[in-house]
Amino acid sequence: MAAAIGSAGSVQAVEQAPAVRYDTVQVKGVDVFYREAGPKDAPAVLLLHGFGASSHMFRDLIPQLATGYRVIAPDLPGFGLTRADQSFKYTFDNLADVIDAFTTAKGLQRYAIYVFDYGAPVGWRLAVRHPEKITAIVSQNGNAYEEGLSPGWAPMRAAWADPTPANREALRKFNTLDMLKWQYVEGVKDTSTVAPDGYLLAHEAIERIGVDPQMDLLVDYGQNIKQYGQLHAFFRQYQPPTLAIWGK
Numbered sequence: 001m002a003a004a005i006g007s008a009g010s011v012q013a014v015e016q017a018p019a020v021r022y023d024t025v026q027v028k029g030v031d032v033f034y035r036e037a038g039p040k041d042a043p044a045v046l047l048l049h050g051f052g053a054s055s056h057m058f059r060d061l062i063p064q065l066a067t068g069y070r071v072i073a074p075d076l077p078g079f080g081l082t083r084a085d086q087s088f089k090y091t092f093d094n095l096a097d098v099i100d101a102f103t104t105a106k107g108l109q110r111y112a113i114y115v116f117d118y119g120a121p122v123g124w125r126l127a128v129r130h131p132e133k134i135t136a137i138v139s140q141n142g143n144a145y146e147e148g149l150s151p152g153w154a155p156m157r158a159a160w161a162d163p164t165p166a167n168r169e170a171l172r173k174f175n176t177l178d179m180l181k182w183q184y185v186e187g188v189k190d191t192s193t194v195a196p197d198g199y200l201l202a203h204e205a206i207e208r209i210g211v212d213p214q215m216d217l218l219v220d221y222g223q224n225i226k227q228y229g230q231l232h233a234f235f236r237q238y239q240p241p242t243l244a245i246w247g248k
Contacts, residue, residue, distance in 0.1 A: 018066035027101040033081035038066035047073035050117025054080025090216035096125035112136040160222030
């Protein structure tokens with residue numbers, strides 16, 4: 001028995017991953033769903049997801065970061081479980097307004113931002129508005145330069161230049177299940193390693209919230225380009241520690 005006790009005592013306890021909490025807070029009339037983990041007094045990281053996604057995309061990253069950071073990942077309006085009433089106008093300015101108010105509601109005085117895709121123009125606006133709050137930037141395919149727009153943006157460019165009903169309607173196809181799935185599996189050598197949860201949840205959210213908000217954002221994306229000058233001035237003046245990750 002003594003030998004057994006001694007042996008058991010030599011085995012180190014496995015540290016449990018920090019618990020992830022799920023909640024909703026109302027700001028500017030929008031019920032913002034979010035995930036949060038980590039010590040309240042630790043350096044904060046705000047995770048901003050992209051098109052065809054939600055905070056669900058960070059489900060594996062959050063517990064890893066939460067061992068040393070306070071991690072908060074909201075669902076942007078129009079995505080996931082965040083809910084806005086029918087009067088909400090889906091523009092990137094308004095998305096940024098909501099997330100700006102959300103950070104205030106959560107008491108984030110200083111924080112790093114991890115931006116992905118659509119999360120980038122939201123995060124860039126926060127940085128330009130509050131440069132003193134931004135401690136660092138991680139950008140994963142977070143476009144900040146017009147050179148980053150591939151030929152695949154041609155239908156969107158047409159709608160930006162001439163937002164006719166026909167040009168707007170041409171954007172509907174980007175919200176089909178097949179197109180959402182493409183966002184997840186394109187370029188992956190073995191697609192059996194890609195869990196379907198992400199694109200199925202994204203499609204369910206579009207079905208529930210509606211395609212029109214997504215089309216509104218695709219049309220409005222052109223306004224982001226007009227703000228790149230302010231963003232570049234922010235980069236030059238403040239030079240926050242930045243990790244930029246870009247696909248091939």
